[in-house]
Amino acid sequence: MSLIVALDSPDREFGSLVEDLCDIVDGFKLGLPLLMGRGVDYAARLRSRCNRGLWIADLKLADIGHVMKLTTSLVVEHVDAVIAHGFVGIQGALGELKEFLNSLGKKLVVVASMSHPGAREVYDKALPLILNVIGELEPWGIVAPATRPQVITSIRERLGDSVTILSPGVGAQGAEPGAAICAGADYEIVGRLITSSNDPRAAALAVKDAQKQRLQACKRGA
Ligand code: O7M
Numbered sequence: 001m002s003l004i005v006a007l008d009s010p011d012r013e014f015g016s017l018v019e020d021l022c023d024i025v026d027g028f029k030l031g032l033p034l035l036m037g038r039g040v041d042y043a044a045r046l047r048s049r050c051n052r053g054l055w056i057a058d059l060k061l062a063d064i065g066h067v068m069k070l071t072t073s074l075v076v077e078h079v080d081a082v083i084a085h086g087f088v089g090i091q092g093a094l095g096e097l098k099e100f101l102n103s104l105g106k107k108l109v110v111v112a113s114m115s116h117p118g119a120r121e122v123y124d125k126a127l128p129l130i131l132n133v134i135g136e137l138e139p140w141g142i143v144a145p146a147t148r149p150q151v152i153t154s155i156r157e158r159l160g161d162s163v164t165i166l167s168p169g170v171g172a173q174g175a176e177p178g179a180a181i182c183a184g185a186d187y188e189i190v191g192r193l194i195t196s197s198n199d200p201r202a203a204a205l206a207v208k209d210a211q212k213q214r215l216q217a218c219k220r221g222a
Contacts, residue, residue, distance in 0.1 A: 002026050002181065003208055004054065004166065006191030007046070010037020018049045020201045021194075024208065027054030027080075029189055035059075035075060043078035056081045056109065062088050065096025072100065081107035083143065086130040090137050098137060107140035112155055115145035115169030127151070131158055141166055141186075146175035149183035156184030170207070172196075177207045178214025 007014050008031035057075045061068040061084035072082050098108045113123045144152045146169035167180035171193025197203035
């Protein structure tokens with residue numbers, strides 16, 4: 001099963017949690033509150049506790065290429081991938097960022113849609129245009145909401161198998177573990193359900209187990 005843990009809280013020491021989860025999860029996503037609150041060197045310190053899996057800086061960049069590259073350069077050496085919004089377009093923005101990341105051997109992940117209810121107000125309406133951007137840009141990965149699996153299915157149909165789909169919204173935001181994977185996602189991103197648990201390792205193992213059961217059920221067509 002494919003599980004990435006979101007680390008967001010700026011006032012929390014995540015070192016032992018990272019070490020505890022290292023052998024059972026597929027990676028960690030570092031949120032802006034964490035990176036701004038603890039400083040980018042904290043990413044390196046966390047990574048030294050688990051040098052495996054995918055480490056992602058969730059910068060949610062949305063700026064001109066020049067500025068997105070400056071922001072990225074502050075943290076990129078400590079991570080494998082960086083997240084940017086898709087609505088800024090390619091020319092003078094995502095195209096430059098992708099080239100920069102490619103030159104460093106790092107991955108670009110683009111937000112296609114979001115998990116919160118307000119995503120219906122703008123993001124869903126803009127989705128066809130954002131998918132045009134993603135189709136042309138060909139980033140390594142995209143973000144699509146576990147809370148609305150039908151969006152994932154339609155994106156997968158449109159973009160095919162070559163793009164990696166990462167899906168947040170599991171647990172605290174209401175999506176069941178495994179639902180996004182059944183709909184076509186490659187990874188589920190889980191934050192508070194695991195990080196706020198008294199026993200994060202047990203919570204992560206429970207998520208993986210629930211993913212497995214859900215996947216078996218959806219393969220049977222349930
Ligand atoms: O599981 P949670 O709700 O505690 O955390 C969800 C994480 O996923 C958190 O780090 C959010 O910033 C992120 N996220 C969303 O919740 N919704 C989105 O639409 C997009 C993201 C995200 O990761 O974007 C890159």
